[in-house]
Amino acid sequence: MELVLIRHGQSEWNAKNLFTGWRDVPLSEQGIAEAQAAGRKLAEKGYQFDLAFTSVLTRAIKTCNIVLEESGQLWVPQIKSWRLNERHYGKLQGLDKKQTAEQYGDEQVRIWRRSYDTLPPLLDPQDEFSAHNDRRYAHLPADVVPDGENLKVTLERVLPFWHDQIAPAILSGKRVLVAAHGNSLRALAKHIEQISDADIMGLEIPTGQPLVYRLDDKLNAVEKFYL
Numbered sequence: 145m146e147l148v149l150i151r152h153g154q155s156e157w158n159a160k161n162l163f164t165g166w167r168d169v170p171l172s173e174q175g176i177a178e179a180q181a182a183g184r185k186l187a188e189k190g191y192q193f194d195l196a197f198t199s200v201l202t203r204a205i206k207t208c209n210i211v212l213e214e215s216g217q218l219w220v221p222q223i224k225s226w227r228l229n230e231r232h233y234g235k236l237q238g239l240d241k242k243q244t245a246e247q248y249g250d251e252q253v254r255i256w257r258r259s260y261d262t263l264p265p266l267l268d269p270q271d272e273f274s275a276h277n278d279r280r281y282a283h284l285p286a287d288v289v290p291d292g293e294n295l296k297v298t299l300e301r302v303l304p305f306w307h308d309q310i311a312p313a314i315l316s317g318k319r320v321l322v323a324a325h326g327n328s329l330r331a332l333a334k335h336i337e338q339i340s341d342a343d344i345m346g347l348e349i350p351t352g353q354p355l356v357y358r359l360d361d362k363l364n365a366v367e368k369f370y371l
């Protein structure tokens with residue numbers, strides 16, 4: 145069985161080197177081009193999908209739409225879930241990564257960005273950009289809506305979606321595309337590849353490049369490659 149993951153194309157805040165998290169920012173022109181090229185490449189290689197999953201953030205949804213459109217499959221059903229959102233970066237959201245490193249040190253920023261269980265500074269739930277004040281999460285219990293996440297917490301909210309939605313679709317024979325975010329995909333990769341808490345720190349997922357997993361019947365990765 146195969147599974148195709150793709151991190152959204154470059155966003156405008158990726159281009160400006162800003163922490164993004166749950167802030168809903170658009171794709172940059174480069175990001176749109178990356179998504180278009182990815183869709184064309186998937187079409188050239190004959191990849192067909194029966195179901196697509198994405199987050200509730202514009203950059204991933206647009207990437208999913210563009211990839212499907214460029215491969216002549218915009219009709220494919222899509223399921224959107226907050227559980228595939230990027231890791232919530234708390235108070236760091238909107239801050240310049242370089243300036244943050246100058247203020248707190250490179251090591252602290254490296255830990256905030258890539259450690260498994262260190263939380264970023266938490267966002268005030270009263271903040272205008274808090275997810276508590278965003279209609280798309282209004283259906284969630286207040287204690288489920290994050291004010292900041294690390295990869296461990298991100299994995300804990302991604303995995304139920306994997307077990308309840310994505311894995312059953314794959315096991316039923318559906319060809320699945322997941323268009324999501326750097327850290328929600330790192331969380332999925334950690335699970336699929338059984339990567340250790342220590343080793344996950346070293347995993348990076350580039351924007352806009354289709355990542356293909358060949359899975360065994362237990363949905364463990366037996367092969368992975370970028371198209």
Ligand SMILES: O=C(O)[C@@H](CO)OP(=O)(O)O
Nearest residue numbers: 162163164165230257326
């Ligand atoms: O800012 C973010 O939301 C993420 C992904 O763009 O950045 P990082 O790669 O530092 O986790």
